[in-house]
Amino acid sequence: MxxxxxxxxxxxxxxxxxxxxxxxxxxxxxxxxxxxxxxxxxxxxxxxxxxxxxxxxxxxxxxxxxxxxxxxxxxxxxxxxxxxxxxxxxxxxxxxxxxxxxxxxxxxxxxxxxxxxxxxxxxxxxxxxxxxxxxxxxxxxxxxxxxxxxxxxxxxxxxxxxxxxxxxxxxxxxxxxxxxxxxxxxxxxxxxxxMSPQAIAFNEVARQSIMSDPQWNFGLYEPDRQPSSGLSLARMIGHITYLSEDSMLRKFSRRFINGSRRGYKFGADFQVENYLHHQGSTFVERFDANTYLYITRAMDYFxxxxxxxxxxxxxxxxxxxxxxxxxxxxxxxxxxxxxxxxxxxxxxxxxxxxxxxxxxxxxxxxxxxxxxxxxxxxxxxxxxxxxx
Amino acid sequence: MxxxxxxxxxxxxxxxxxxxxxxxxxxxxxxxxxxxxxxxxxxxxxxxxxxxxxxxxxxxxxxxxxxxxxxxxxxxxxxxxxxxxxxxxxxxxxxxxxxxxxxxxxxxxxxxxxxxxxxxxxxxxxxxxxxxxxxxxxxxxxxxxxxxxxxxxxxxxxxxxxxxxxxxxxxxxxxxxxxxxxxxxxxxxxxxxxMSPQAIAFNEVARQSIMSDPQWNFGLYEPDRQPSSGLSLARMIGHITYLSEDSMLRKFSRRFINGSRRGYKFGADFQVENYLHHQGSTFVERFDANTYLYITRAMDYFxxxxxxxxxxxxxxxxxxxxxxxxxxxxxxxxxxxxxxxxxxxxxxxxxxxxxxxxxxxxxxxxxxxxxxxxxxxxxxxxxxxxxx
The missing domain is CATH 3.40.50.1820 (Alpha/Beta hydrolase fold, catalytic domain)
Structure with a gap:
């Protein structure tokens, strides 16, 4: 199809x-x-x-x-x-x-x-x-x-x-x-x-990710010094909610990045983790953290x-x-x-x-x-x- | 019942x-x-x-x-x-x-x-x-x-x-x-x-929350100086997955904290947000951040x-x-x-x-x-x- x-x-x-x-x-x-x-x-x-x-x-x-x-x-x-x-x-x-x-x-x-x-x-x-x-x-x-x-x-x-x-x-x-x-x-x-309370909850965790990043600095960051880890995290959370359990199974299953079995490490070991990291880091390049706070709030209030x-x-x-x-x-x-x-x-x-x-x-x-x-x-x- | x-x-x-x-x-x-x-x-x-x-x-x-x-x-x-x-x-x-x-x-x-x-x-x-x-x-x-x-x-x-x-x-x-x-x-x-890739994904976002907190300091924090905002975030993410859309609706619906309508603010405005914040902050008092990383990884690998x-x-x-x-x-x-x-x-x-x-x-x-x-x-x- x-x-x-x-x-x-x-x-x-x-x-x-x-x-x-x-x-x-x-x-x-x-x-x-x-x-x-x-x-x-x-x-x-x-x-x-x-x-x-x-x-x-x-x-x-x-x-x-x-x-x-x-x-x-x-x-x-x-x-x-x-x-x-x-x-x-x-x-x-x-x-x-x-x-x-x-x-x-x-x-x-x-x-x-x-x-x-x-x-x-x-x-x-x-x-x-x-x-x-x-x-x-x-x-x-x-x-x-x-x-x-x-x-x-x-x-x-x-x-x-x-x-x-x-x-x-x-x-x-x-x-x-x-x-x-x-x-x-x-x-x-x-x-x-x-918006359902569950969807509001996901938005709130995303906002807290941004606002917990010290680089957010109460919104007073320079455009080239965004709260990148917080914004990336927010995007990762979002992406989980945009996919489905089935599509994740189809796309990533439980495959490891290096083909082999467990890497016994934190950070990306499974392919699904790699995907989320990629989504997070590319998002930082194209989106503004404060704006993310405002837009998600507009959704919550709808x-x-x-x-x-x-x-x-x-x-x-x-x-x-x-x-x-x-x-x-x-x-x-x-x-x-x-x-x-x-x-x-x-x-x-x-x-x-x-x-x-x-x-x-x-x-x-x-x-x-x-x-x-x-x-x-x-x-x-x-x-x-x-x-x- | x-x-x-x-x-x-x-x-x-x-x-x-x-x-x-x-x-x-x-x-x-x-x-x-x-x-x-x-x-x-x-x-x-x-x-x-x-x-x-x-x-x-x-x-x-x-x-x-x-x-x-x-x-x-x-x-x-x-x-x-x-x-x-x-x-x-x-x-x-x-x-x-x-x-x-x-x-x-x-x-x-x-x-x-x-x-x-x-x-x-x-x-x-x-x-x-x-x-x-x-x-x-x-x-x-x-x-x-x-x-x-x-x-x-x-x-x-x-x-x-x-x-x-x-x-x-x-x-x-x-x-x-x-x-x-x-x-x-x-x-x-x-x-x-x-573990499904979706469950792994949630665990990974939780771990990234902890590891993105500067107080985590590559795991070298003092017991009384935990990466509290990261650990709190991890717990908030977890809690969303422990509830259901229906139970959230039943418990919180879209009720605001102050009864009135929108507070036009970030932070807790909806009751569901208040609940998550409470879960997050009390968790920090009773759990260790590094341990959270290890245990969630043990789950992922199962x-x-x-x-x-x-x-x-x-x-x-x-x-x-x-x-x-x-x-x-x-x-x-x-x-x-x-x-x-x-x-x-x-x-x-x-x-x-x-x-x-x-x-x-x-x-x-x-x-x-x-x-x-x-x-x-x-x-x-x-x-x-x-x-x-």
Whole structure:
């Protein structure tokens, strides 16, 4: 399955070279009133677009990214020597499910990210130094408000679809609830309407890893002196939750690094340990520790049920069609949470399709080829177009 | 269920005041040849016994403890002002499943522990300083060898039963395989014949937490200057894996500490975070960081299948009756691993009873009242006695 997907010419088709644009929202019209009660201004948003906006401006698809991604969802950056395509390139491009011959695809780094949009690692114009812990707490609702500014800025009154996985899926749900008149189709994938205490617990251990690292220094580290061991540990913890017991067994089993038996040592002896170390150390090179604290907190605080009384009430104001996708082996945001979503949408009288995709890839399945996600998305969007 | 168990007079019955004994194994007869190829001598073993050894010496039950416990399995220590009973007091005492009116119950701190038995935190007689990282790597097989010395020392030729949960259950399995002629009944609970890569991954993150703490100092810390934040983190990670998603929901849900809504802060805001912090900080007071590294490695290395070719081969030499117990919500050592055990025992032609106990308490269920474990154990031991 995985191999055939890679050989699929659709997967190889690319939007080609792309670049990240920036727009600065400043002035009195753009003071963001955050849920925490704080305000923030100005706000820079980094974003990419693929394909062309139709004359009727009715073909825009907003892609929302997850915890550690960025605006670079598809294609290649000329200045990237590794030439790795964007993080959801398997879905975005000519002939792919988010078909850039038909749709105008937008992806922005969300508010509080560390990939070009205003966030804890960016310079606070008031002080000339990185915000660090002076950055206000933000929520998924706040992220979505800023995305709306971007969509308005692009001259789009209504999005054909909003799609995202994990934290991206939370943004999708929030879009459907916050700006019902602006969304035709909502595709929340591998997500939940509220974080479980277990997921909060994992986030808290990750944050404590970072904050326990003396190099964290209460958030006052230089960009080139990150709390690397703490951030690496946080990523290692995360990665365990992104895989599944079965996928780990398949990928690593109990194999040792040196083929032989026990090395009688600490540090990496098993292949699974090597994998985690690699994930941890490469993450430090591309992500900011303070930002990790803020984003995980935004996830923890996400709770549509608490915000609107009940899930049914939350969704009663939405006006779009939904496609909910979950993966059978996702134990971070388990299928049960998606079923709860689907049930509430049904009770609220909304159009909803649901697909629980059989996969052993765990939570990460939404980022990986080799499962039915692409076909399911294509089918939903095609139907949505026909509905007119 | 939980309440009725607490009201059960059997749970309240106690072996009373007890104390931890020590025996030192030294001299040429007691040089331990470790699996790693190293040797160790002398070896002190801390142990407790409850009840009386029968004249026929046929009523001894060996209790094997898990990762962080000790020899104090039942009753009270006169010098313990908190007067908390031993860690498995709910099972051990007059009229309880391990009935001290009938059985002579033995529990020792295993080799490499930090509760009185020779281990990394104890003084190396050759240097006068704690062993620290000079302590040799040890395995479950090595632990069991030392337990056999103790059993021999107590004049017991054959154990009526060996029982333990989690890492304790691994020792039970190893007993049945290493010393088949010495075991009549084996009760491995909430355990596995080999650690999954996911469980290894959690252990590795815990070890990295400790080793990333500068106070760890390559194992050369003073006993009163432990790597407390790293050890605390390790314990927090462990605790998530000991509970279940459902038990966390039941215990903490998404409740905030201050009743009100979001505190917009890092650190403990949700009750589940408070719980983890408490578990972490109290652990530092009672456990040694280097020891945590060694014991988790011993767990990682445990793999009866690799040691003996197949599980069936491993068990073919055993001569006891087995009672395997698992818990439906245990995702650290899931039911599937116990089923594998039971299947292999069946294929090896051994007597085996299996009970998968319905519980939402996760891995910790074997330490908690409120499930059917007590009755199942009582039933098995009663039958075993009758079999004579």
């Amino acid at each position: 995985q191999q055939s997907a890679l050989l699929d010419p659709a997967v190889k088709r690319s939007v080609g070279m792309v670049k990240t644009d920036k727009v600065i929202f400043k002035g009195d019209d753009y003071v963001l009133n955050l849920e925490s009660g704080k305000t923030l201004s100005p706000i820079t948003v980094a974003y990419e677009t693929y394909g062309s906006l139709s004359p009727a401006k009715d073909n825009a698809v907003l892609v929302c990214h997850a915890l550690t991604a960025d605006a670079h969802a598809a294609g290649y950056h000329a200045d990237d020597p590794r030439e790795k395509p964007g993080w959801w390139d398997m879905l975005i491009g000519p002939g792919k499910p988010l078909d850039t011959d038909r749709y105008f695809v937008i992806c922005s780094n969300f508010l509080g990210g560390c990939k070009g949009t205003t966030g804890p690692s960016e310079i606070n114009p008031a002080t000339g130094k990185p915000y660090g812990l002076h950055f206000p707490f933000y929520t998924v609702k706040d992220m979505v408000k800023v995305q709306k500014w971007l969509v308005d800025h692009l001259g789009i009154e209504r999005l054909f679809a909003v799609i995202g996985g994990s934290l991206g899926g939370m943004q999708v749900l929030q879009w459907a609830v916050s700006f019902p008149e602006m969304v035709r189709g909502a595709l929340p994938i591998a997500t939940t309407a509220r 709770d549509l049920q608490a915000d609107y009384g009940t899930l049914k009430k939350a969704f009663s104001q939405s006006r779009c069609s939904f496609l909910v996708i979950s993966f059978t082996s996702d134990w971070l945001f388990p299928t049960a949470g998606s079923r709860e979503l689907v049930k509430a949408l049904g009770m609220a009288g909304k159009k909803v399709s649901y697909c629980d995709i059989d996969s052993d890839q765990g939570h990460d399945a939404f980022l990986l080829p080799g499962n039915r996600m692409s076909e399911v998305i294509t089918g939903f969007l095609t139907r949505l177009e026909k509905e007119g | 939980q309440q009725s168990a607490l009201l059960d007079p059997a749970v309240k019955r106690s072996v009373g005041m007890v104390k931890t004994d020590k025996v030192i194994f030294k001299g040429d007869d007691y040089v331990l040849n470790l699996e790693s190829g190293k040797t160790l001598s002398p070896i002190t073993v801390a142990y407790e016994t409850y009840g009386s050894l029968s004249p026929a010496k046929d009523n001894a039950v060996l209790v094997c403890h898990a990762l962080t416990a000790d020899a104090h399995a039942a009753g009270y220590h006169a010098d313990d002002p908190r007067e908390k009973p031993g860690w498995w007091d709910m099972l051990i005492g007059p009229g309880k499943p391990l009935d001290t009116d009938r059985y002579f119950v033995i529990c020792s701190n295993f080799l490499g522990g930090c509760k009185g038995t020779t281990g990394p935190s104890e003084i190396n007689p050759a240097t006068g300083k704690p062993y620290g990282l000079h302590f040799p790597f040890y395995t479950v097989k090595d632990m069991v060898k030392v337990q056999k010395w103790l059993v021999d020392h107590l004049g017991i030729e054959r154990l009526f039963a060996v029982i333990g949960g989690s890492l304790g259950g691994m020792q039970v399995l190893q007993w049945a395989v290493s010393f088949p002629e010495m075991v009549r009944g084996a009760l491995p609970i909430a355990t596995t014949a080999r 793999d009866l299948q690799a040691d003996y070719g197949t599980l069936k081969k491993a068990f073919s030499q055993s001569r006891c009756s087995f009672l395997v117990i698992s818990f439906t919500s245990d995702w650290l050592f899931p039911t599937a691993g116990s089923r594998e055990l039971v299947k292999a025992l069946g294929m090896a032609g051994k007597k085996v009873s299996y009970c998968d106990i319905d519980s939402d308490q996760g891995h910790d269920a074997f330490l908690l009242p409120g499930n059917r474990m007590s009755e199942v154990i009582t039933g098995f031991l009663t039958r075993l006695e009758k079999e004579g």
